[in-house]
Amino acid sequence: MPKLGVNIDHIATLRQARREFDPDPVAAARICEKAGADSIVAHLREDRRHINDHDIRRLRRSIKTRFNLEMSLNDKIIRIARRIRPDEATLVPEKREEITTEGGLDVIRHFSRVAKAVTTLQKSGITVSLFINPARQQIMKAAETGATVIELHTGSYDLAKTIAARKRALKKLSDMTAYARGLGLSVNAGHGLKYHNTRAVARIPGMEELNIGHAIISRAVFVGLAAAVHDMIKIIKGQP
Numbered sequence: 001m002p003k004l005g006v007n008i009d010h011i012a013t014l015r016q017a018r019r020e021f022d023p024d025p026v027a028a029a030r031i032c033e034k035a036g037a038d039s040i041v042a043h044l045r046e047d048r049r050h051i052n053d054h055d056i057r058r059l060r061r062s063i064k065t066r067f068n069l070e071m072s073l074n075d076k077i078i079r080i081a082r083r084i085r086p087d088e089a090t091l092v093p094e095k096r097e098e099i100t101t102e103g104g105l106d107v108i109r110h111f112s113r114v115a116k117a118v119t120t121l122q123k124s125g126i127t128v129s130l131f132i133n134p135a136r137q138q139i140m141k142a143a144e145t146g147a148t149v150i151e152l153h154t155g156s157y158d159l160a161k162t163i164a165a166r167k168r169a170l171k172k173l174s175d176m177t178a179y180a181r182g183l184g185l186s187v188n189a190g191h192g193l194k195y196h197n198t199r200a201v202a203r204i205p206g207m208e209e210l211n212i213g214h215a216i217i218s219r220a221v222f223v224g225l226a227a228a229v230h231d232m233i234k235i236i237k238g239q240p
């Protein structure tokens with residue numbers, strides 16, 4: 001059964017609507033951990049639109065499970081990550097104008113930059129995960145960088161318009177998980193996972209962790225954060 005990583009970026013998005021102190025992402029992380037989350041994910045974006053430098057310092061001190069810092073290949077961000085030393089760093093592509101991370105990192109195109117970032121972060125004792133599309137060539141190159149973990153982008157699965165397209169996207173995720181595991185990689189998945197579509201991904205053999213943000217924080221507005229995390233864990237566990 002996969003673990004659950006809760007992405008708390010949108011707690012900070014809400015705080016930034018007023019640029020004051022509430023709601024506090026560190027308090028949110030504590031609630032998620034108490035509710036059973038296996039890790040906390042936060043993305044320090046170059047434009048600091050939600051999570052900021054102060055947040056990640058406080059998160060590092062507070063998180064008792066695992067801290068997974070999402071980040072781009074930007075040199076300044078890499079320097080910050082090496083100072084903070086999250087347990088894990090997930091390298092993602094980043095564009096200022098995008099609303100959210102739009103696609104996987106193109107490891108083929110940016111191979112030497114990615115490989116250098118992987119080595120640099122690993123030297124600081126950080127486990128590195130590469131957020132990539134579920135494509136064989138990308139996975140093969142990801143393994144060549146020396147990264148030990150990949151996170152498969154589930155956006156195409158989430159956005160599939162027909163049952164047949166969703167089935168195809170799910171099969172791709174399943175096949176690519178098996179392929180990556182065969183290369184010795186650990187496999188996570190995330191992006192766009194919701195309460196109605198997560199169970200099928202959680203059932204993929206070899207899937208290690210699902211990283212979920214927007215759906216959980218959205219539900220939390222109505223039922224509370226602990227309940228929203230509990231509900232997602234039940235889905236991952238296949239409980240009614």
Ligand code: PXP
Pocket residue numbers: 007009043070090092100101131151189190191192193211212213214215
């Ligand atoms: N994993 C990665 C690498 C992401 O960039 C994001 C979005 O920040 C997520 C998971 C979570 O996506 P969502 O908010 O759609 O659940």
